[in-house]
Amino acid sequence: MTEALYGAIEAGGTKFVCAVGGSATDLRDIRRFSTSHNPLETMAEVMGYLKGHGPLKAVGIATFGPIDYPSGRITTTPKLAWRDFPLRDSVRRAFGVPVGFDTDVNAAAIAEARYGAGQGLENFIYITVGTGIGGGAVVGGKPVHGLLHPEMGHLLVRPVACAEMPEMPKGVCPYHGNCLEGLASGPAIQARWGRPGHELPPDHPAWREQADYLAQACHNLACTLSPQMIVLGGGVMDQAHLFPMIRARAKELMGGYLELPPIEPPGLPYPGLSGALALALEA
Ligand code: ZN
Secondary structure (H helix, E strand, C coil), rough: CCCCCCEEEEEECCCEEEEEEEECCEEEEEEECCCCCHHHHHHHHHHHHHHHHCCEEEEEEEEEECCCCCEEEECCCHHHHCCCCCCCHHHHHHCCCCEEEEEEHHHHHHHHHCCCCCCCCCCEHHHHEEECCCEEEEEECCCCEEEEEEECHCEECCCCCCCHHHHHHHCCECCCCCCCCHHHHHHHHHHHHHHCCCHCCCCCHHHHHHHHHHHHHHHHHEEEEECCCCEEEHHHHHHHCCHHHHHHHHHHCCCCCCCCEEEECCCCHHHHHHHHHHHHHHC
16 A cells, blocks of 8 residues: 655635645646635545645645634635635545644745755744735744734835836835835736736846845844844745845845844745645644
């Protein structure tokens, strides 16, 4: 008989990415399903995939949010049918096994702190910069939930304008305008420069503004949680040239007051999916 595996679901607003594995870094048969407006449709595909791998030991769900952690639900998503959808319990009922549940970024923070760039660190922050911006924190070895969960993508940052584009930006966050997500997400770059980030060359002035926002966020987070490392992942951070710019700008902003933690790219190829497996192992 083959060994039972763990199931992993990384639930996103546009796609669900699933895998099975024997440990957090052992990802097998990675599969993507588009996020339907009807949760039952998407979940039927996900469950069918997981059931195809035989009896599982446990399942981990790393999801987009905001979530209500105690009840295992997604809360105020613009995708109306997903609002209050009992994501954790629907998987628990279908499989009758323990189900771990957390935000995608808390899960990624757990995975990166245990098995990735921050191996062995107890105090760690993971931020993803893509269509949206989110952040998860591990403090004292545990993910932070608190009243709800951290929402670092909506930190308020100072807008900046470079000499090449002196007009101040208009942040795209529908709730806050000029928050981190409003100014530095993929759609924010597109709105300000008329092109997506991956089409802009490394010496484009957009990256100086981008580095400034991410440096401000790292400064604020270093002052708030004193993390031992901050990892920046997500599609926008595929621009590797941003890292030295962010580190240099964060140092400038800090003005010699505190030592900043290392600001690094992820150590794992799929931090969110490995995070979902880590949640399954813990469950
Ligand atoms: Zn916002």
